[in-house]
Amino acid sequence: MSKHHVTTTVNGDAVEFLADPRETLLDCLRDHVGLTGTKEGCGTGDCGACSVELDGTLVCSCLVLGVEANGKTVNTIEGMASGDALHPLQRKFIEHAALQCGFCTPGILVAAKALLDKNPDPTEEEVRYWLAGNLCRCTGYDKIIRAVMDAAAELREAA
């Protein structure tokens, strides 16, 4: 199948790649752009490990075709820190031991950031429902929820 030329912005950088029309945005990010921080856990939009922001909307990149990213802006886990400075969510995840194997972590961080951008003061229940589309099998979610709540508090203080 002939490939399509895709021009997009990923984490602020102009990026071009050739995509087979059957390839997902996840495939393209990992295999063509070389950003393997976004993970595939299911390929069916059930686990959230491939969460990215596409034009500011939180999506499962396994449910978006690579060619759909043409002319759009993609933000991945690799773009979350500003230089050396980790995003408070990233820092709180380390401090709270909110990861064990770490495989779901990029997707959860991207999803949690999308929540806090919208709702800086979520309740525990709101965090739990927002992250219900992000599966973690190691932690039982306890420390993840605490880390997100703590990061939200820190961001509110800084605001």
Add this chain to the structure above:
Amino acid sequence: MAKDGLNTEFRLVGTRPNRPDGLDKVTGRARYGADFSLPGMLHGAVLRSPHAHAKILKIDTSKAEALDGVKAVVTRADFPEGLEGEDWNLQENTMAGDKVLYDGHAVAAVAATSKLLAEEAVRLIEVEYEVLPHVIDVDDAIKPDAPVIREGASDASVPEGMPPNVVRYMEFGRGDLEAGFAAADLVRENTYKTEATHQGYIEPHACVGQMGSDAKGEMWVCTQGQWFIRKMCCAVLGLEASQLRVTPSEIGGGFGGKTTIFMEPLSLALSRKANGRPVKIVMSRSEVLRATGPTASGSMDVKIGMKKDGTLTAARAEFRMQGGAFPGAPVDMALYCGFAPYKLDAVEHVGYDVLANRPKCAAYRAPGSPMGAFAVESLIDEMCRELGLDPVEVRMKNAVREGDQSSYGPKFGSIGLVEVLEAVKGHSNLAEPLGPNQGRGVASGYWFNHNGETSVSMSIAADGTVQVSVGTPDIGGSRASLSLMVAEHLGIPYEDVRVNVVETGSLGENEPTHGSRATFASGKAAILSTDQAIKEMCRRAANEWGIDPEAVEWADGAAQPAGPNAGKFPPMSIKEIAGKMGETGGPISGHHESLPEGVGASFGAHVVDVEVDPETGLTKILRYLVVQDAGRAIHPSYVEGQYQGGAVQGIGWALNEEYIYGEDGRLQNPIFLDYRIPVASDLPMIDTVIVEVPNPGHPYGVRGVGETGITPPLPAIASAIHQATGARLRHLPMTPQKVRAAMKAQDS
């Protein structure tokens, strides 16, 4: 001081520093199985059986081979013949031979220049099957008319006349069972069933394998055990183990499911056929669920005798488990663990390992123990209710203590079950009032913990920092706990130690990270390695001071004269000694390998509060408490994490998760939408209490904390639902439909 006299004053052990791999894991830099690529790499795909049981009459790969970009196709014909025992089982599971034995069984594999091409080529392979009758359920598999999965698969333990799908049989016990039951005021017997579940790690299996015509190869793979991968791949492919170098990636969860091989040998076989070009294979989620190693399912009869005061007089368990189309259901472990929390003078165990047309089971967190606990702990609770006894008091009354003979034979060393139950009794969750439709359940759980082959090296860099090479992949923070122990032992900062998980070329054989062994076994070996380096550093200092090495001791990160008679010298720090080691005798390092002795078993107890919606039968977890003996929590956050993660996996097993097969023997729920693991909105915070009864067999008292936590939730939740609804569910999972049906049955 603890009761065993171990030191309890620590500088670092018991603190909660950031994990060394944290930054990589929150920035997306950590490299997992599928993140690795090589120049010239091909992509593999696997053709899998759509039938539960069928004869393979013919495989025609010609159309696939003719497709542009296809570089290799392999079938069983490409594998060596004549394997026996578990090697044959592994080979047969890697690639079907004469028959396919379960839905998802691999039949052929392709390597091509892209994943899409490889998948297209797989669809061009034509297989002619003769479909055979199949059997899925363990009790059906031992019926007289059940399809026979493999003639002659039974081992010598199976008495004559047993159904042909029984491949292993065991019975063991002690005491006078009849007299024990006669002495009881209440004797009850019930049957319990658990369904197969999957470990559900979020990272699918992935590897890159490379093998030339010289039979030398390399592999990069997500695994709990690189030496196991090496040994098994080589057995299946007829290779020499030392010619295959296996490097573990970061691992996205395993829980026992990544201790064995699935598609890894296929990447090597394809690579060899494709002139040594590396081949990457990444499983889809459906492949993971259909064709890796879920748990066994169990059908279990338990009979218990109890006096009016709660004293247990006798117990008997007869467990039947299927572990797929191959021997290996953990029925033995389930039997060992089931009665382990109880002091019993009369006990009998009978076990059947049964074949069924399902994937070959693998380990899953305390393999067997959750099933055994579901049966035993449920019946104990039912009897407590009947006699009006407190379930915690009954567990305390019958609790095993140090020196008691376990239900399965060996005498217990230092154990902490009584301390765990005391902590449960004192916890505020037990004082929380329960409302309508709410119930509370309590259960205990047990795991042996494990030592296993262990080889560790450490060495001191010229700047006085320390590197440690271990063979146990870090799944839940073990690099942090190992760094803490080595830094504690050396008297240096935590940050000065770097622990690396190394490839098979760097150390002797290591068993995987399994059985809750990494912090215990690699930890103990790392400390013993460090002792060698300390001895050498003391010798170097003694040489410089011109005194006897015996007169030098190590304290606070420095060699020091041992007492006033040794002479007066200022302490010589690790940095000072390391800086000069080039002139004082060369590199300073330590190495230790053994089957570390002194494993300390771990008991836990959980308390769960639930509310059941009487309309829908949906069970909501209101509160959850995990209490478990860690021996010593080296990094308490990661110990809590193990407790919480284990509990939530158990909650999933209890309430949602199961392998659902259709009449056709095909798995009906091979995606996460339908195989539903717990999500954040299903759960409350998981409260934890770390009990520390130090294990005298480890320098810092470590027992191992990973396994036990998955065990108590199954029965604890069943008991809580019983209290909430009056209905006792004896068949997992306790889905809303089943709970509602049980409530209805009670009303009528």
